[in-house]
Amino acid sequence: MKKILVLFTGGTIGSITTDGIIDVEREGKYAVVEAYKSAYGDDVEFECRQILNILSENMGFSGWEKMIHEINSIDTALYSGVILTHGSDTLAYTSALLGMYFRHFDIPLFIIASNKPIGEKGSNGLFNFTSAVGLIKEGKYKGVFTLYERVMLPTRVIPADTCRDRFGVYGYDGFNDFSVFSGVSENMLSRPRERIFHNDVKFGKRILFIEGYPAMDFGCFMPNEDTAAVLYSPYHSATACTDVSKGKSYALTEFIKRCITKNIMVYICGLKRKVPIYSTVAEIIKAGSIPIYTTSAVAAYMKLLLAYNQEEMPVKEVMGKDLFFEEVKFS
Numbered sequence: 001m002k003k004i005l006v007l008f009t010g011g012t013i014g015s016i017t018t019d020g021i022i023d024v025e026r027e028g029k030y031a032v033v034e035a036y037k038s039a040y041g042d043d044v045e046f047e048c049r050q051i052l053n054i055l056s057e058n059m060g061f062s063g064w065e066k067m068i069h070e071i072n073s074i075d076t077a078l079y080s081g082v083i084l085t086h087g088s089d090t091l092a093y094t095s096a097l098l099g100m101y102f103r104h105f106d107i108p109l110f111i112i113a114s115n116k117p118i119g120e121k122g123s124n125g126l127f128n129f130t131s132a133v134g135l136i137k138e139g140k141y142k143g144v145f146t147l148y149e150r151v152m153l154p155t156r157v158i159p160a161d162t163c164r165d166r167f168g169v170y171g172y173d174g175f176n177d178f179s180v181f182s183g184v185s186e187n188m189l190s191r192p193r194e195r196i197f198h199n200d201v202k203f204g205k206r207i208l209f210i211e212g213y214p215a216m217d218f219g220c221f222m223p224n225e226d227t228a229a230v231l232y233s234p235y236h237s238a239t240a241c242t243d244v245s246k247g248k249s250y251a252l253t254e255f256i257k258r259c260i261t262k263n264i265m266v267y268i269c270g271l272k273r274k275v276p277i278y279s280t281v282a283e284i285i286k287a288g289s290i291p292i293y294t295t296s297a298v299a300a301y302m303k304l305l306l307a308y309n310q311e312e313m314p315v316k317e318v319m320g321k322d323l324f325f326e327e328v329k330f331s
């Protein structure tokens with residue numbers, strides 16, 4: 001078996017607790033690899049690289065640029081797989097981005113995290129790492145996956161809740177129950193996918209991400225010259241307030257019109273490709289917004305960031321393509 005490349009980016013999986021404070025290990029030790037070796041021996045050869053060393057709440061444009069650059073420069077012929085360790089707080093966002101950008105990846109790439117530092121009671125970091133190693137050894141899967149207590153499609157991971165720190169899956173509940181629940185079969189996954197993105201990405205353009213709530217005053221949102229587009233995440237029926245009787249600033253439709261006059265498109269995620277739709281949804285579409293069908297808000301946000309900051313395909317084509325199962329398809 002060829003080596004496994006382990007890319008470290010920080011997060012709790014690369015942290016220690018000192019005096020009640022969790023922070024990344026400054027010298028960036030490869031604790032999870034050491035823990036694996038002391039538990040299972042030297043059956044696998046690892047090549048370790050520390051590409052970032054940050055808590056993932058500090059993740060942003062430069063971190064994603066670095067990850068894309070590092071993964072782009074991997075010679076996949078040399079490795080049986082790649083494991084990227086990450087913090088759990090922004091795991092869903094990075095997963096969606098890497099899943100869509102590296103849709104063509106021809107060896108397995110598992111993005112993993114840990115709830116607690118390695119070695120601490122109740123830590124799931126070693127379990128997640130060992131599971132990724134096991135799946136790479138099996139050689140069954142190619143492409144990008146998120147592995148946190150279970151395997152998930154990277155474009156469908158929903159950030160963990162703040163109470164129990166449990167991740168969700170957009171659409172269906174499992175990846176392992178392939179054909180029945182996830183709508184994505186092993187066969188679909190193992191088909192080679194055309195490579196779209198080759199070049200490194202410089203994230204200069206911003207996406208304004210607004211999550212709807214009752215009595216939202218759109219007057220608070222001022223897209224500026226860096227705003228390439230707006231993503232609005234609606235209620236579950238894809239609705240939002242369109243009523244102007246209490247003031248125009250409470251209606252999404254008026255906000256959409258205001259953005260369009262500045263040449264800024266407003267995308268609405270999570271619409272279903274089916275009729276009938278609510279009158280409010282019809283008004284939102286008529287106002288000139290662009291739908292992103294049955295895609296999580298996280299994946300829609302990362303897809304827009306990727307679409308507007310890459311230069312290899314027109315934005316409209318990127319947005320119109322299902323890059324890596326981000327759109328949940330209903331039969």
Ligand SMILES: NC(=O)C[C@H](N)C(=O)O
Pocket residue numbers: 010011012013054055056057086087088089090113114115116
């Ligand atoms: N469990 C974790 O990794 C949480 C940490 N704050 C991070 O996202 O880096």
